Amino acid sequence: MAPLVMGVLNVTPDSFYDGGRYLDHERAVERGAEMVAEGADVVDVGGESSRPGAQPVGVDEELRRVLPVVAALAPKVRVSIDTTKPEVAAAAVDAGATLINDISARLAPVAARLGVGWVAMHMRGTPLSMQTRTDYADVVGEVREHLARRADEALRLGVREVWVDPGIGFAKTGQQNLSLLRNIASLVALGLPVLVGTSRKSFLGGLGPAPAPPAERFEGSLATAVWSMAQGAAMVRVHDVAATVQAARLVGAALPVSCGRAPSSGPAPSSAVAP
Ligand code: HH2
Secondary structure (H helix, E strand, O other): OOOEEEEEEEOOOOOOOOOOOOOOHHHHHHHHHHHHHHOOOEEEEEOOOOOOOOOOOOHHHHHHHHHHHHHHHOOOOEEEEEOOOHHHHHHHHHOOOOEEEEOOOOOHHHHHHHOOEEEEEOOOOOOOOHHHOOOOOOHHHHHHHHHHHHHHHHHHHOOOOEEEEOOOOOOOOHHHHHHHHHOHHHHHOOOOOEEEOOOOOHHHHOOOOOOOOHHHOHHHHHHHHHHHHHOOOOEEEEOOHHHHHHHHHHHHHHOOOOOOOOOOOOOOOHHHOOO
């Protein structure tokens, strides 16, 4: 089975790559429909930027941004809601979202109550403070343990679909992002589906001879998406859907058996299989 592709749709003025492009609801819905045509499996709708230093948005404003977009896209495609606010998650589920993409990894009780899937992403602090909190003794081990604990709590609460995500770029240095990418397989070994988001992120801009802005990070984004999928990530979160869908199909054809699945030894929890 090919890994899944989650398309990023930010209904915000300030997201680091697509900020301001889809603040108008009509344009956001058009872009969502375009992603569906390009083969996206999930469209991830967000109303609050989480780039380093981003200012928080109030509940009412976040709801105003995302709800009409979620409602318009949900009949066409699986919609996830990228939020850390319980009220926004609940209203988006009411409007048709079936997955809560939670960068705070704190909304498992909401996902359990609403009977929807949940993504637990690793982060320290908040987007305002996170880049001052990159002091890990063992970034790979600490991220894995944090996600394993949160996932376990969620499974105990009765969340049936639990994803884990290392949170590339969230409270991580460039080198720490690379260590996490090198060790995706150790997250996959938890037996839960893994989501990875590297798309257009700043560590990619620092790998070449001169710093590259987000507009020049497509190749690095695709390369790291392919790398992640080949290491067993069950889904990648990307801005560039069409190219990544082609890459995912190729990876799926090349690695037909184990991609994104729990290792064959040992029991796999029911949530380990990607939907
Ligand atoms: N990255 C961003 C936002 N949400 N969710 C998950 N699960 N994983 C990620 O890596 C992730 C995420 C940041 O990217 P983007 O949405 O493009 O930017 P912004 O936060 O500025 O809106």
